[in-house]
Amino acid sequence: MADVAHTTAGAHQSLMERVAHHELSVWLHRLNLLAVLLVFVHVQLIDYVSSIRWFMVVFDGMTILTLLLYVLGKARMRRQALRGRLVAHRMIAPRVHELTVRVEVPATMTWEAGDFAFIRFPGIRGMREYHPFSIVNAPSWDEKPTDGGDMADRPSPRGGTRIALWTFAIREDGDFTRGLRSVVVGSEVGLLPPFGRIQRFLEEHSGAPIVIVSGGIGVTPMIAVAERFARRMAAVVYTAKRGELLSYSERLQRLSQRYDRPVIVQEGRLSRRQMEDVVIPGAVYLIAGPDRMRRTWARFLKGRGVPSARMYDEPFSW
DSSP: OOOHHHHHHHHHHHHHHHHHEEEEEEEHHHHHHHHHHHHHHHHHHHHHHOOOOOHHHHHHHHHHHHHHHHHHHHHHHHOOOOEEEEEEEEETTTTEEEEEEEEEEEEEEEOOTTTEEOOOOOOOOTOSSOEEEEEEOSOOOOOTTTSSSGGGGOOOOTEEEEEEEEEEEOOOOHHHHHHGOOOOOTTTTEEEEOOOOHHHHHHHHHTEEEEEEEEEGGGHHHHHHHHHHHGGGGEEEEEEEEEEEEEOHHHHHHHHHHHHHHHEEEEEEOOHHHHHHHHTTTOOOEEEHHHHHHHHHHHHHTTTTGGGGGEEEEEEOO
């Protein structure tokens, strides 16, 4: 019975994803703008409400302010939007895509280890809305100019820009990510500047040993963190339900050998003894992965006296 229920639930979810896909849900949310406009007009037409002068001043003022902030936010997003080109696309595990995007950014712009960025594919139907994905690599730049010259010996193109390479590891989970199967090298990519707080969190705890606990696709932001803060790494844990999802195990193992840091790469959950081994006095903990894994580790660490302020939680799904 449990298998039948699970199959029925899975079929229902698949049907809903096809009918109520992300792009449709975005447009449904935009209908809220129409609803707000109708409410605004309706209030103006109610005599006994519109006769309350102080209320109408506050109501109209807050409505106009909200609309103004919305328009300014959209204008700012369009102004900050970046354009890139997909230069590499490979499968690193079943249903897991690794994309490398070459993007021209302002010379003063960079990103931090563990950041994420919103991306979209404006030329592909169903993939024109922004979605957030973690950046795998630490800041890196493409120094190969397209005209064969030496980029280091000439001014930055368009006065004050340079070429960045952003790598994303994305698992097929919904309609947008399944659409990655049709994305080819050379496709135009729209991006927004990166966001994130992981590196800031680590800088706020300057000098503290770092323990990374990641599950499945949750490892994506932690690769750059492990490389950027390798000398502070006390331990790295990388687990997945299926071994083929351990896509970056070799990269972490090389880091372990270079800096002599313990790295646990394992299919399935850690034993209680293994969890005890990565409790480091004075450490801060970065936890990224599915909900159940994160809750398990948070309870375990709190039970060992680790305060919540020394844990950073980054949610992912399996």
